[in-house]
Amino acid sequence: MRVELVTTLKRQATKILADLHRTKEPVLITEHGQPSAYLVDVQDYEFMQRRLALLEGLSKGERAFLEGNHTAHEAARKRLQKWLK
Known part of the structure; x- marks a missing residue:
């Protein structure tokens, strides 16, 4: 599973979403080194x-x-x- 910082998500949202749609691999978003949310494909x-x-x-x-x-x-x-x- 891919892990990204929330600041990286803010800066590269379009790229992260494109990768998500292509690979269907969920992305774990972290804040201050702690898990905060999962980003998953709609389907x-x-x-x-x-x-x-x-x-x-x-x-x-x-x-x-x-x-x-x-x-x-x-x-x-x-x-x-x-x-x-």
Whole structure:
């Protein structure tokens, strides 16, 4: 992963963005020697957001199941029958 100072980003934003779009490699921006932000390609960010939403949905389903909040297949099919026609 590429690491850049925030001052370098200020001075060379166009070049850093061009490299980012070309390589798709995230850039870690540092301030005062400490990590401050990640610069990522828009498509990669949107992909990560979709993946996160999917994982959150799976986690909610798993939690509901573990808490006993589920319905047997046959009972669920009967409840949903009106929409499955």
